[in-house]
Amino acid sequence: MTPADLSLTVLHAVRRAVDDGALRVEVPPRIKVERARPGGTGEYASNIALTLARSAGRSAREVAGIIEERLRDAPGLRGVEITGPGFLNFTLRSDAGSELVRAVLAAGPAYGHGTALAGTTVRFAEVTEPRAVIVAETVVGLLRSQGAEAGRLGGDDPLGERKGDRPGRRIGERKGDRMGERKGDRLGERIHVRPGAYDVEALGVDAARWSLLRAAPHDRPLDGPPLLAQHERNSLFRVRYAYSRVRRLLVHGEQLRITPSYETSVDAHELFGALGDHPTVLLAAARHRAPDRVARHLEATADALLAFQHTVLPLGDEKPSAAHRSRLALAEAAGTVLAGGLSVLGISAPDRI
Template sequence: MTPADLSLTVLHAVRRAVDDGALRVDVPPTVKVERARPGGVGEYASNVALTLSRSAGRTALDIAGILEERLRDTPGLQAVDVTGPGFLNFTLRPDAGGELVRAVREAGDAYGSGTALAGVTVRFADLTESRALLVTETVVRLLRSQGADAGFAQGADVGFAQGADVGFAQGADAGFAQEAPANAPAQHEPAREETGQPARDATPQRIHVHPGPYEPRFLGVDAARWALLRAAPQDRPLDGPPLLVQHERNPLFRVRYAHSRVRRLLHNAAQLGFGPAYETPVHAPELLGVLGDHPVVLLTAARHRAPDRVARHLEATADALLAFQHTVLPLGDEKPSAAHRSRLALAEAAGTVLAGGLSVLGISAPERI
């Protein structure tokens, strides 16, 4: 990770903190990162927390703590320390990219699932409006993917799983045991009692949603779901017909096409006699960054009841993958090398994240487009 990569990583952490509502500041255009001074901690340091302190109305130490929480598991960073009045100090990890790729390959589509919300119980009111039901069911899957006990007030997963025109891409109740949704204010999460047992919120919750029709007969399941989930719940749904156009301006097509490109890269590599294996560092900070962000995005989406955050993250992942994919296969008379195997492994990890994210939204990840 170069200083430029690290600067971009810290900037992303600031942006996530603002998006999460943890900080209320204007996101700076850049973040300055310098070599740590002799006798200091780590290899690099940043005073970003001090520069944001006045506009945020909080101490630099508070801000540094918020950013440290969002940086501690970043690929490429071995340690993040807060020193002095609020300096962030960074120790780089020798082979963070390899660790990330291995983590994704080991977890598969479950990469990003966790237990951060274990002990939290959430019940949602039964619904009839199409978009409210779709958003809420997706949020339930996001919450469950993070360990929460989430469902509907009557204890049954109702609505889209049973409707004649509706249903998840994989059928009836697919994915509900493993997945959990996102997008609601923090106060909707039940607090723990002093005994350490999770408190149950007796009042069923509702997610405020701008209504919109679910139209799989006209758009197909994938476009119909994307139209309702990609926009923030309180915003108008997306216009459906443009989502059917196979063009790079169509974000749904771009995301699904990026996944299909990964499958084609793996197929073509096999024909050339090699497969994915992360053996040497790959310089792809943008792609590694979005893959490393995936678990945080799922957790944030669950906490804020915001499936649209997952969709936006999939767009960023697809864009980073499509910009990177041209480097994966050998060109001309070039022979497959450790570099090609490593790039292929990184591309495969990106495909896994795209497939897993689409699954959370109930959208298919095609092998070919």
């Protein structure tokens, strides 16, 4: 990881903290990192927490802690330490790319699933409006992917209301809180969305779901017809096309007898960043009831993969090497994340488009 890569990684962590609502500041255009000074720890340091503290209305050490939380699994970092009034100190690692790729491939489509919300029970009120139904269904899946018990009241949902049941404790609610006991809340947590039609007949399942889930719940759904066009302006097409490109790269690699295996460092900062962010994005989407975060993250992952794909296999008379095997493994990991994210949204990942 170069100083420029590290600067982008820290900037990305700040942006995620702002998107999550943990920090209320204007994201700076760039973040300066420099070699750690004598007496410091690690190899590089940044004073970004001190810079943001005043506008955030927090102490610099609090801001540094929020940023540090979002850097713990960042590829290329062995450790992050907070020193003094709030300096962030970074220790780099040379094998982080290998570990990330192996972690993704070992977990498969379940990469990013975890237990952060284990012990939490969430039930959603019964809804009939088409978009609310799709969003609620998707949020239930997101919550379960993070270890929560979640479901919708009524019907044959396994967490449906039974005689004598009371609404489950919500995320962030302490035992004894009365949040779920207010008038009108006894039927479960409500999903609030701007209404939209689930037009499967005209769009098919994939485009119909993307039109409702890609837009933030309070925004109007995406127009349906453009989602059927095979064009780079179509976000759904880009994501599914990127996945199909990975499948073709793996087929062509097999023909060239190139087996995916991460053996040497690959210069693909944006793609590594997208893969490393995936678990955090899934957790934030579950906590905020916001499937659109997953959709936007898939777009970023797809764009990074499409920019990287041309370097994966040998060109012309170039002989296959460890670099190609490593790039192919990284591409396979990206495809795994795309497939897993689409699955969370209830959208298919085709091998060919």
